[in-house]
Amino acid sequence: MDVIISLFISGKEGEILNAVTLDILRYLFENKYSNQREIAAFTGLSLGKVNSILKLLEKSGYITGSYEPTDLTKELIKESKPTRAIILAAGFGTRMIPINFETPKALLEVHGEPLIERLIKQLHEVGVDKITIVIGFQKEKFEYLIDQYGVDLSVNADYVVKNNLSSLAKVIDSVSNTYIVPADLWCEQNPFSPIELYSWYMVSDRLDKNSDVSATKRHELVKVARKNDGNRMLGIAYITGSEAVTVRDRVLELAENTDYDSAFWEEALYKDGKMILAANLVRDDSVIEINTYEQLRELDSDSTNLRSKSLHLIAEIFGTSENKITGIKMLKKGMTNKSFRFVVNHDEYIMRIPGEGTDKLINRRQEAKVLNAIQGSGFCDDPIYLDPDSGYKVSRFIPDVRCCDPCKESDIRKCMTLLKKFHYRRFTVDHTFDIYGQIEFYESLWVKDHSAFSDYQMTKNNVWKLKDFIDSQPKDFCLTHIDAVPDNFLFSGRGDEETLQLTDWEYSGMQDPHVDIAMFCIYSLYSKEQADHLIDIYFDSRCEPAVRAKIYCYIAACGLLWSNWCEFKQEMGVEFGEYSLRQYRYAKDFYRFAVNAIQQIPTEAETFDE
Known part of the structure; x- marks a missing residue:
């Protein structure tokens, strides 16, 4: 055999x-x-x-x-009878734009029934009543399932920075005669059974270029070369017998390795070029995975979840119907906002939706004034629509766009040239960005009454000591970008036709333009040597010692500013990883650099003697 x-x-x-x-x-x-x-x-x-x-x-x-x-x-x-199930429902569902801003994928309704409820009912039909749901994003919305279906909930707090391998690791001890089920599937017929005699993983008979495995005639699931198509992986598995022991050990092993933070749980199933589970091959139309708004619309055009505020607004702006809005794709999630790309009348656009807690951080009316002040100047792409109350914005999609590479010399020089041109235009608005005031403001937004950093008060006191020096220095206030970081310098086009613009003017206001240099440095995670090099580029190697010392002060102050901002956003469920730690480090390190630089500034007498 x-x-x-x-x-x-x-x-x-x-x-x-x-x-x-x-x-x-x-x-x-x-x-x-x-x-x-x-x-x-x-x-x-x-x-x-x-x-x-x-x-x-x-x-x-x-x-x-x-x-x-x-x-x-x-x-x-x-x-080998099935006794329990684990439903993985923690993820953000980034491709389910824009619905995922309002509803977790697992709770999307198809023909009047939430996806996860249908899966629970199908499990109950085959006698599986012990069901654990691993949740994360909008976890509170799943609580009702405890009373309605008797399920258990397990929270994966790492869902923002890790993939579903970490979700399964949270409940791995219960894997034995167990179904593992992703929560974004709609199965017309029940995919589960009261009788299971061996461990399997479900794939469809449709070939998929994104699949890692191919089902053989011997019911094996073998790894496919990346250039080849495999069978579409559906994510449902049944695990029993010796495979349960192997999977438990393997999941825990991988979950402890940071190299697998972005891995799917299926990574634990591979050994010697194949899965340790047999193939359960099904018709492609029997299990439908819902990853995008348009897939949901195709499956159930009457789904209540298709009634999206953002799509309704787009339809109004362009005078069209919502079903004419196509090509919806998630863009890189920014630190402040969420954005998605869409097509109307064969043209592509971007909608920006303010992120969690943004209404407390940004004055959208001030942003509208900034964009009005620079309109037609060429420094940014003028928006098609901007609501000064909600912050919703629609702008044209620019193809072949890339952000500045802060490690690429030619990019840096072009960005500093554009920044100087912007500063020299001396645009004005009627509001100011107060760095020290914003530090206090972000701190006031914390739910907790203290920083996560044990030496925060000492660090804050040191940053405040720099304020007198900053205030004593001459400054030529003008409209300053404030968020002049590499990601907001956009190159478009190719070769000699490449153009450069600035985007994201939400924090802009009147301020010392040298603040923009400091902001570029701290977002780029520059060392002191790299920061000095950027300063030399901006000033053509003619930066006066007092100005350099002032920029060091700005780096320290802005580092604390964004560290406080990150602490607030983290309380809102947004995680920034290394970025938040490095910002706090700038507050401490550049305080010392600034103090040393200030002490080295020549006095007027010393300058005269020279």
Whole structure:
């Protein structure tokens, strides 16, 4: 017999039962035997193969001579019976733009029924009542399921920075005779069964360039070369027997390795170029994965979740219907906003939606005044629509766009040239960006009454000591970008036709333009040497010592500013990883650099002597 999976069941004669054999055994248990042709049609095997398997099952004591299942079969069915399920529902669902801003994917309604409720009901139908749902994004919206369906909830707080391998690791101890199910599937027919005889992973009969595995005739799932298509991976699996032990150990091992933070849980299933689970091959239309707004619209055009505020607004702006809005794609999630791309009348646009807590951080009316002041100047792409109350904005999509590479010399020089041109225009508005005032403001937004950093008060006191020096220095106030970071310098076009613009003017206001240099440095995570090099580029190597010292002060102050901002956003469920730590570090390190630089500034007498 062919060995297909790592679950081996030895018969009386030491023979090995594999997935195909066990499928036939299950067929005989669920259906009264008629003839071998029926079994061949069910399995896709030849009559000769079916005949040899039936002889093996009889010889091994699993069926009688009249093809009736024996007590040995009944014991096997009892031992491998499904008893529990884990539903993975923690993720943000980035491709489900713009619905995911309002509703977790698992709670999307198809034909009046939330996806996760349908899965729970289908599990209940086959006798699986012990269900654990791993949640994260908008976790509170799942709480009602405890009362309605008797499920358990487990929170994965790492869902923002890790993939679903970390979700499964939270509940891995319960994996035994267990279904593992992603929450974004809609199955017209129940994909679960009260009888499972071996471990499997579900794939469809459709080829997919994004799949890692291909189902063989022997029911194996083998790794495919990246250039080749595999069978579409559906994410549903059943795990029992020795595979349960292997999966538990492997998931915990990988979850402890930061290299796998972005990994899917399926990574734990591979060994020697194949999965340790057998293939459960199904028709492609039997299990539908809903990843995008348009997929939901195609499956159920009447779904209540299609009533999106942002799409309704787009339809109004362009005088069209919502079903004419196509090509919806998530763009890189920014630190302040969420944005998505869409097509109307064959033209592409971007909608910006303010992120969590943004209404407390940004005055949208001031942003509108800034954009009005610079309109037509060429420093930015003028918006098509901007609501000064909500902050919703629509602008044209610019193709072939890339951000500034803060490690690329030619990019840096072009960005500093544009920044100087902007500063020299001396635009004005009627509001100011107060760095020290904003430090206090962001601190006041914290729910907790103290910083996460144990030496915060000392660091803050040191930054405040720099204020007198900053205030004593001459400054030529003008409209300053404030958020002049590499990601907001956009190159478009190619070669000699490449153009450069600035975007994201939300924090802009009247301020010392040298603040923009400091902001570029701290977002780029520059060292002191790199910061000095940027200063030299901006000033053509003619920066006076007092001005350099002042920029060091700005780096320290702005580092604390954005550190406080990050602490507030983290309380809102937004995680920034290394960025927040480095910002706090700038407040401490550049305080020392600034103090040293201030002490080295020549006095007027020393300058005269020279």
